[in-house]
Amino acid sequence: MARLPLRGNRSLQRRPGRKHPRSLTLIVCEGETERLYFEAAKLRHRLTTTEIFVAKNTKSSAPIGVVEWAERKSREPGGFDHIFCVFDRDDHESFARARDKIRTLANRKTKPLPIREAISVPCFEVWVLLHFEKTDAPFDDCTQVTARVHRHLPHYEKPEGAAQHLMSRMAQAVENARWLALRGADTALNPYTSVHLVLEHFTFVATQCGP
Numbered sequence: 001m002a003r004l005p006l007r008g009n010r011s012l013q014r015r016p017g018r019k020h021p022r023s024l025t026l027i028v029c030e031g032e033t034e035r036l037y038f039e040a041a042k043l044r045h046r047l048t049t050t051e052i053f054v055a056k057n058t059k060s061s062a063p064i065g066v067v068e069w070a071e072r073k074s075r076e077p078g079g080f081d082h083i084f085c086v087f088d089r090d091d092h093e094s095f096a097r098a099r100d101k102i103r104t105l106a107n108r109k110t111k112p113l114p115i116r117e118a119i120s121v122p123c124f125e126v127w128v129l130l131h132f133e134k135t136d137a138p139f140d141d142c143t144q145v146t147a148r149v150h151r152h153l154p155h156y157e158k159p160e161g162a163a164q165h166l167m168s169r170m171a172q173a174v175e176n177a178r179w180l181a182l183r184g185a186d187t188a189l190n191p192y193t194s195v196h197l198v199l200e201h202f203t204f205v206a207t208q209c210g211p
Contacts, residue, residue, distance in 0.1 A: 023205065023208070024050065024051065024078075024080050024082075025052045025053065025205065026055060027053070028055045028067075030061040030066050030088065033162075036163045037159075040167055042202065045205070047202065055069070062094050063085075063087040063092050063094045070085050071115075082201065084115075084118050084198050084201070085102060085117050086118045086119075086124075086198065087117075088122065088123040090123050090142055095119075099119070102117050118193075120193040120194075120195060121190050121193070122139055122190060123142035124193075124195070126139070126145055127195040128149050128162075129191075130172075130173045130193065131166050131176075132149075132172075133152075133176070134176045135176075138190040153165060170199060177196035180193065181194065
């Protein structure tokens with residue numbers, strides 16, 4: 001596995017014409033579809049691995065596994081300025097435990113982590129659907145959400161191509177997710193997603209690091 005870029009390396013220092021020194025963000029996802037989406041979004045924002053690092057091989061797709069992997073990576077020399085853990089409620093038994101652990105890591109008195117959640121209920125496909133629809137209709141399960149996505153994106157099972165197709169609709173998805181979030185952050189609500197927070201962060205980093 002390629003070694004992660006470390007804070008303090010030459011590549012993270014201020015470059016001529018840049019507004020601020022670079023910060024380093026770690027994105028940890030539970031699935032390949034999510035990872036490919038964020039890789040595509042990173043390219044669209046013209047960000048590099050020295051600004052946004054989308055993790056591979058997280059060992060476990062369970063929410064608690066995602067958070068634990070992010071915690072382990074945070075201990076590497078140099079660390080990260082921002083960490084996002086992206087996972088679904090779906091039928092994962094560790095969903096609540098993962099959210100609790102993120103709060104514990106972020107609020108601990110000694111060396112709190114700059115860690116945040118980006119969750120979806122019932123699954124990441126809610127975020128995908130918001131690229132096409134402004135909806136708060138509840139879903140029984142992920143299969144039902146995916147079927148709705150297929151109305152707009154018949155080849156969704158090919159995640160790399162789907163990710164590229166979604167890029168032109170990203171702004172619409174962010175706007176729709178903000179609207180959905182106005183109902184509150186209670187994950188008893190269905191559907192729900194906070195994935196837009198990651199994309200808003202990408203926009204902020206691009207603004208800070210741009211020429």
